[in-house]
Amino acid sequence: SPRIFSGMQPTSDSLHLGNYLGALTQWVALQDAYDALYCVVDLHALTVSPDPVQLRERTRRTAAQYLAAGVDPERSILFVQSHVAEHAELSWLLSCQTGFGEAGRMTQFKDKSAKHGAEGTTVGLFTYPILMAADILLYDTALVPVGEDQRQHLELTRDLAERLNKRFGDGTAVVPDAHIVKATAKIYDLQDPTAKMSKSAASPNGIIELLDPPKTVAKRIRSAVTDTGSEIRFDRENQPGIANLLTIYSALTGREVDAIVADYAGKGYGHLKVDLADVVVEFLAPFQERVDGYLSDPASLDAVLEDGAERARAIARATLDRVADRFGLLPRR
Ligand code: AQP
Numbered sequence: 001s002p003r004i005f006s007g008m009q010p011t012s013d014s015l016h017l018g019n020y021l022g023a024l025t026q027w028v029a030l031q032d033a034y035d036a037l038y039c040v041v042d043l044h045a046l047t048v049s050p051d052p053v054q055l056r057e058r059t060r061r062t063a064a065q066y067l068a069a070g071v072d073p074e075r076s077i078l079f080v081q082s083h084v085a086e087h088a089e090l091s092w093l094l095s096c097q098t099g100f101g102e103a104g105r106m107t108q109f110k111d112k113s114a115k116h117g118a119e120g121t122t123v124g125l126f127t128y129p130i131l132m133a134a135d136i137l138l139y140d141t142a143l144v145p146v147g148e149d150q151r152q153h154l155e156l157t158r159d160l161a162e163r164l165n166k167r168f169g170d171g172t173a174v175v176p177d178a179h180i181v182k183a184t185a186k187i188y189d190l191q192d193p194t195a196k197m198s199k200s201a202a203s204p205n206g207i208i209e210l211l212d213p214p215k216t217v218a219k220r221i222r223s224a225v226t227d228t229g230s231e232i233r234f235d236r237e238n239q240p241g242i243a244n245l246l247t248i249y250s251a252l253t254g255r256e257v258d259a260i261v262a263d264y265a266g267k268g269y270g271h272l273k274v275d276l277a278d279v280v281v282e283f284l285a286p287f288q289e290r291v292d293g294y295l296s297d298p299a300s301l302d303a304v305l306e307d308g309a310e311r312a313r314a315i316a317r318a319t320l321d322r323v324a325d326r327f328g329l330l331p332r333r
Helices: 017-030 042-048 052-069 086-095 100-104 107-120 123-137 148-168 214-222 240-253 257-263 269-295 298-327
Strands: 003-008 035-040 077-080 143-145 177-179
Touching: 003 017, 003 123, 017 035, 017 052, 017 143, 017 240, 035 052, 035 298, 042 052, 042 123, 052 077, 052 269, 052 298, 077 298, 086 123, 086 298, 100 123, 100 148, 107 123, 107 148, 123 148, 143 148, 148 177, 148 298, 214 269, 240 257, 240 269, 269 298
Parallel strands: 003 035, 003 143, 035 077, 143 177
Antiparallel strands: none
16 A cells, blocks of 8 residues: 655654644554554754753653554554664765755745754754655655645655656656645644744743643643634634634544534633633543553563664665665665
């Protein structure tokens, strides 16, 4: 069956609800119909020079959250990026096919480099999208389930794949499609419902981290910024705060937004927030228990990751050999 690849960076102790609803739930849903690889992209995390002890810890925590969300290592390949050396190797080949100006147009780099300043901005942060293209092309990926913020990087990946096929012949690379589910493609910050919920937000109050204590989560939802007006309607433009809460409500309960809106006819924003806080806490409690379970047995967790790396390596090696040969590198024994 066609292949899927996706990954997240181990850049914080906990993933947030945007990562979960925008990407992780899609990963879980797609793993039966596709041949799926899910990766903790630790090499990407290096672009912001993390503390080594923290990086190691966060890599395991991220993997534990994939598992707790329902990524099944029997059906999918779950692994750590740095365990498969071919990611970095293909990244070099691709960087030699990427225009400097082309890489410079990536808006995430512009945003992040502005935040880190000239000294804090590494070359790795600049070439990040090329490594991401390597991650994807390495597995002849057909579909990449991600949130809206990754659309531009996916376009670059497609451009590179098409370029390889043109320069080195058809079949050098598979051109992947983004899989972006409209309803949950962008979960917004609770304090600023026009900005995406993000690990690196200015204030933690706008984020729901999956491993936050339930009390904190409930409080953040109850104090979410909502709009003037009092009627509960789904109006992204004029009532972005309520629209965001309705999106989260619908995604976590599996109920249609319209049905939820109908339930709250004549009721105030406060009602919705209190009920949503319950919905989120009910989802998080068993999730956190599962994460704790995986983290309490790091040896088993590492064994799952090692097994995944072995299976990923076999696919990666074959792709890299094919691409390297097309580039004119001598075959290695
Ligand atoms: N707010 C969001 N809504 C929907 N999807 C989202 N994703 C991230 N934020 C939202 C998706 O989650 C995956 C995580 O990818 P990543 O680890 O590369 O993280 P990121 O995009 O850098 O995540 P953050 O939290 O937004 O971090 P910063 O603050 O560094 O920008 C991707 O599929 C992403 O689309």
